[in-house]
Amino acid sequence: MKPEKQVRDVQLPESIVVSELANRMAERTPDVIKSLMRMGMMVTANQAIDADTAEIVIEEFGHKAVRVSDSDVEQVIDMVEDKAEDLQSRPPVITIMGHVDHGKTSTLDAIRNANVVSGEAGGITQHIGAYQVKAKNGAILTFLDTPGHAAFTSMRARGAQVTDIVVLVVAADDAVMPQTVEAINHAKAAKVPMIVAINKIDKPAANSQKVRTDLLQHEVVVEEMGGDVQTVEISAKTGQGLDQLLEAIALQAEILELKANPDRPALGAVIEAQLDVGRGPVATVLVQNGTLKRGDIFVVGEQWGKVRALINDKGDRINEAGPSVPVEVLGLNGTPEAGDVLNVVETEAQAREIAEFRIQQSKDKRAAAGAAITLDQLMAKAKADQSVAELPVLIKADVQGSAEAIVQALEKIGNDEVRVRVLHYGVGAITESDVGLAEASGAPVIGFNVRANGPARASANQKGVEIRYYSIIYDLVDDIKAAASGLLSAEVREHFIGYAEIREVFRVSGIGNVAGCLVTEGVARRSAGVRLLRDNVVIHEGTLKTLKRFKDEVKEVQSGQECGMAFENYDDIRKGDVIEIFEREEVQRKL
Ligand code: GDP
Ligand code: MG
DSSP states (O other): OOOOOOOOEEEEOSEEEHHHHHHHHTOOHHHHHHHHHHTTOOOOTTOEEEHHHHHHHHHHTTOEEEEOOGGGGGGGSOOOOOOGGGOEEOOOEEEEEESTTSSHHHHHHHHHHHHBSSOOOSOOOOOSSEEEEEOTTSOEEEEEOOOSHHHHHHHHHTTOOOOSEEEEEEETTTOSOHHHHHHHHHHHHTTOOEEEEEEOTTSTTOOHHHHHHHHHTTTOOBGGGTSSBOEEEOOTTTOTTHHHHHHHHHHHHHHHTOEEOSSSBOEEEEEEEEEETTTEEEEEEEEEESBEETTOEEEETTEEEEEEEEEOTTSOEESEEOTTOEEEEEEESSOOOTTOEEEEESOHHHHHHHHHHHHHHHHHHHHGGGSOOOHHHHHHHHHHTTSOEEEEEEEEESSHHHHHHHHHHHHHOBOSSEEEEEEEEEESSBOHHHHHHHHHHTOOEEEESBOBOHHHHHHHHHHTOOEEEESOHHHHHHHHHHHHTTOOOSOOSEEEEEEEEEEEEEEETTTEEEEEEEEEEEEEETTSEEEEEETTEEEEEEEEEEEEETTEEOSEEETTOEEEEEETTBOOOOTTOEEEEEEEOOOOOOO
16 A cells, blocks of 8 residues: 655745755656646756746645745755854954055055965965965964955945954055045944054154044044054054054954854855856855855855865865855856855755845846835834834035034934934045945935935945935935934925036126036926036036027927026036036925
């Protein structure tokens, strides 16, 4: 007598690979393929089929389909918390940041050349975008060779927090500069401790004290000023202080008590990846937990693969890589992106299924990019999370004074339940780096009398980051206050209806300066408000005195057409300036 067939509950996501479906039903794959053939579908074991089809197959085999939400496919990724007794200490991972030309690359090079973990004579050729060095006390340190806060934050935006410690390089002859401030804010947003390397102290003009006092203004209180941020004076040129810098890092790492469990499936992050002509897709991965071994099957972002070879920072082939070890991974089916997270899974079918799910998901996300994170959604989410709601924002303004006034006003908003956190503020156009930081923290970008430049606008659209423009501080504070109390009306109070570029400026007697313009977007309307933008900064706001098409005064000029415009009571217009045309709308606010 045949044993009675066991009826199984089969977890069924939106799409499933045939072999995995067979696996979940505990049936043979060829039988499943046959069943599909009878339905007129010619598929291979590795192909994915949709849930409706799979459900018919499941019923045919006498099992029960249990529809699961899409993201459940990700559940095979081992998310088990490590037990305390399984944890061992791991080396710290360090990123160097700072203002351009303050010596990031020189410092990385100097550390590497003096301390690479290997006895090789002569210069070491570094193979991958990270390396490990040994400090004098024997501590191993992992350095990421991706200077630049944009890279740092874009990785964070993709879900990879790889850095444990930021070394902020500040040139002693130049002190704190705009990108120093940006770096500080990026590090703070990521809640990563900082060590300040005061570089170029070999130079006669070096003034370390100025660096320390400058930093104070940005709420970085160094040890010498009674704070807890270590500083080390170095010269990347002479090598002075580099050992102390490594010691300081090792000390900071001890305080952090960094631990990982080497005995579990690996979890890592892609530091860089490229398509190599000879070797196919290659990714440099920093192992963050577990041990990555040859033959492991993994999913990484929207790609998957099976580890064919692992190559370390010295170019040697190795069999496995443990926590904090950077390795080059071969055996990918496609090229992932920097910041993608790598997870080892059990079967190829799982890896493929997760990769396919993510591809679909990112398609959906792009499709929905128009529906950006808005202030209200942000607050709704914060409330749903039941935590103290924090509304992160990023501020760019036309002048330092406004930026500071806005920050002060915003910091006063809030109570026990909500508060506004300014991630970064600065002067000038909204850039891609701003958008990146905003995305990583789920924050909107507020432009006060400044606009986003082209790349930033494109990036914001793609990533779904909200950019809001204001020209009146009161309005700005009002809106943020409303958002913070969950009362923001979704209506826009001001919308842009067009943009025109000034091609030529004519002097017309009796009128003054007239701009010969091309309407590049939308429409120009005589009755609308106008702003004059120079390098994405608002320099004048007012109304039009005249809008001419050829010789005639007109009400409206469409995109693609040329026209003449002159401002009421304002004459300083220049070739290359942009005119923004907007309309205001009164919106009744609900309380
Ligand atoms: P990065 O833009 O921060 O990566 O800066 P670089 O490492 O490229 O350095 C910028 C310039 O400063 C180069 O010309 C370096 O040679 C020089 N430089 C870097 N560190 C030092 C230093 O400690 N002393 C002196 N005198 N020059 C340095
Ligand atoms: Mg450099």
